[in-house]
Amino acid sequence: MERIKENSTNNHNRKFLTTCDMTYAIQLIGGRWKLLILTHLSKGKLRFGELNKKIPHITERMLTLQLKEMAEDNLITRKVYAEVPPKVEYELTVLGTELIPVCLQLSDWGTKHRAATSIG
Amino acid sequence: MERIKENSTNNHNRKFLTTCDMTYAIQLIGGRWKLLILTHLSKGKLRFGELNKKIPHITERMLTLQLKEMAEDNLITRKVYAEVPPKVEYELTVLGTELIPVCLQLSDWGTKHRAATSIG
DNA sequence: CAGTATCCGTTCTGATACTG
DNA sequence: CAGTATCAGAACGGATACTG
Numbered sequence A, B: 001m002e003r004i005k006e007n008s009t010n011n012h013n014r015k016f017l018t019t020c021d022m023t024y025a026i027q028l029i030g031g032r033w034k035l036l037i038l039t040h041l042s043k044g045k046l047r048f049g050e051l052n053k054k055i056p057h058i059t060e061r062m063l064t065l066q067l068k069e070m071a072e073d074n075l076i077t078r079k080v081y082a083e084v085p086p087k088v089e090y091e092l093t094v095l096g097t098e099l100i101p102v103c104l105q106l107s108d109w110g111t112k113h114r115a116a117t118s119i120g
Numbered sequence C: 001c002a003g004t005a006t007c008c009g010t011t012c013t014g015a016t017a018c019t020g
Numbered sequence D: 001c002a003g004t005a006t007c008a009g010a011a012c013g014g015a016t017a018c019t020g
Helices: A021-029 A034-041 A048-054 A060-072 A100-117 B021-029 B034-041 B048-054 B060-072 B100-117
Strands: A076-081 A087-092 B004-006 B015-017 B076-081 B087-092
Touching: A021 A034, A021 B034, A021 B100, A034 A048, A034 A060, A034 A076, A034 A087, A034 A100, A034 B021, A048 A060, A048 A087, A060 A076, A100 B021, A100 B100, B021 B034, B034 B048, B034 B060, B034 B076, B034 B087, B034 B100, B048 B060, B048 B087, B060 B076
Parallel strands: none
Antiparallel strands: A076 A087, B004 B015, B076 B087
């Protein structure tokens, strides 16, 4: 039974359940890295290499993939400078910026939760 | 990779990167369903079957797994009544309740984003 | 510098059938 | 009612080598 498969809109083929706004949002910020990337960009535009340094364990491949998806989803912009060596800057869009409060709340909650459960 | 911890509270072996609180939080609420479950429980305790009805596309298997993890992570409580037929109620803990603002913000953002990108 | 391409193992998720 | 058990496919994520 393959009921919720559709959405393959030519430019990217990720699937979205359209049941509710939160599920939709979760699709966009899911995975281990996107909220982290967003948080780092909240302080201003950054280059690929700068992000790579600020996010300790991410691989170049994952960073590339996540940035690409986020740009497609209009969370960030990607600006390429016609220089040698290449220079690419990433910056939050308005929509991306509006997600920052969520990032901060979640981070705060993480701090509290870790304290409360004495795991960290 | 440095510092990957086994959460050694005996009964589950999920790993947590301790890089930052947000990464930690993402581990706990990751996946497609947990924030959704949390949102539904924010209105009060619910039985397994009630949750199953309120969350349209989830399978019993996924609901079971997610509830189990959330209980282990102290986001919800699981109360079993010694009755026939069985009755189990799930309820938010204090920590789980503190996550509700995040759920609401994310949901609001989802609404706005879907409108802005005209996908929904 | 900022990526791509390829390979491959792990984790996640769904379908289906069964149970105390 | 509230789960378990099992299987299989999809998605995720890492390692490595290569490029405009």
